[in-house]
Amino acid sequence: MPQRKALVVGASGIAGSNLARALIAQGWDVAGLARRPRDEVPGVVPVAADLMDPGSLAVALTSLQPTHVFITTWMRNATEAENIRVNGAMVRNLLDALAPQKSVQHVALVTGLKHYLGPFEAYAKAGTLPDTPLREEQPRLPLENFYYAQEDEVYAAARRDGFSWSVHRPHTVIGKAVGNAMNMGTTLAVFASLCKETGRPFHFPGSQAQWEGISDVTDARVLAAQLIWAATTPAARNEAFNVVNGDYFRWKWLWPRLANWFGVEAAGFDGSVKPLATQMVGDEARWRAMAERLQLVEPDLQQLASAWHTDLDLGRPIDVMTDMSKSRKLGFTTYQSTEDSFFDLFAQLRADRLIP
Structure with missing residues (x-):
């Protein structure tokens, strides 16, 4: 061939x-x-x-x-x-x-x-x-x-x-990339790391529909x-x-698991949307100081976190389920646990000194 x-x-x-x-x-x-x-x-x-x-x-x-x-x-x-x-x-x-x-x-x-x-x-x-x-x-x-x-x-x-x-x-x-415009996994990892640094809760930033609904x-x-x-x-x-990965989840189920990986307090939807773009105001200087103190390789928060896109995804007024029947029928059978997608990424980011 x-x-x-x-x-x-x-x-x-x-x-x-x-x-x-x-x-x-x-x-x-x-x-x-x-x-x-x-x-x-x-x-x-x-x-x-x-x-x-x-x-x-x-x-x-x-x-x-x-x-x-x-x-x-x-x-x-x-x-x-x-x-x-x-x-x-x-x-x-x-x-x-x-x-x-x-x-x-x-x-x-x-x-x-x-x-x-x-x-x-x-x-x-x-x-x-x-x-x-x-x-x-x-x-x-x-x-x-x-x-x-x-x-x-x-x-x-x-x-x-x-x-x-x-x-x-x-x-x-969900995957590793630096300087990417749409990067929820790394954005949430950076947000959780900042929450641990400051002692503030890991607060879900999105809508009630996303918190309670089914997603992938x-x-x-x-x-x-x-x-x-x-x-x-x-x-x-x-x-x-x-x-998509082939499984479905609800953020109210997954969010505490992500928080537990970082050892931070999980806070769910409480009646109002709390965008990351608002929650992370002022964190650029804090992240730069963390990167210097902890010898992280990327001190520029904007190269790692895309709050605007994560807010767009998690703020939707509907749940989102994606059908995979078409490619399954033709023989594409790859499956991935979503929980493991996030945990594998977090471990890689930590090993590569992108998060503490």
Whole structure:
């Protein structure tokens, strides 16, 4: 069998770095594209390029000849219209730059549940809430959404260049990454560490619906496994797939367990939403002092905690359940305990001296 050559776009993020590790472990040749590549994953060939600069891409991708492309990155902008313009262009520029090489066999795109719940500007708002469990066949919302723009760019390039594609829709992704814009697991680890430092309670920041309702998340390792499975399974070609751990939980059950791992007092929903963006005001200086005293490797709180995104997820007015039947029927059976997803991440963050 010819050697498979993967290009992981966004290789320094939660999804991309975990995917790169999984591909390397399975013997793939792997290149990792990022604006500022990191050498976190041994064996990955770093490729520095700006997805908004076609010239930069043309130079960086010359003779790379990937057989499989995994797009795991996006860029946040002030409005959804700008999200659409920028993120659509990033995908289009990438695939245009690769087209002359005629090597690409499959392109996988990672989006998420905002496909069903709406973009940031209308996220999980009344009037647009979908039925749960969320299923892949549910129609697009009648709203502007940069995920739809990214999908459309992949579909158009696939028709032009003849490759197969897959779209992957995780829920909140749990895994290690520094400087990531959507990082609930590390955000909660940092918040719990600050609670222990200050003696304040580990207070659930979200809504009653999230506290009491059913939810799920996606371990980055499960997402990586599905990406590889879909890229190498003929029956999975040209399909969109939900991807979550495979279990369900209620935050009122999980929250005390997370608190216990850190040895802090758990405080649940008490009738009002208490956003992390408010609870963590002033913690930047405190974290910097902690990092210096305890010899942590990242003193910048903003590189570890994304309070705004965790507040967005945990503040929703509905519970969220994601159906996995589609990929299960086609043979994807990977399962992960959500409790262990968080505990494994916390242990890794501690071992890597990102939290005390």
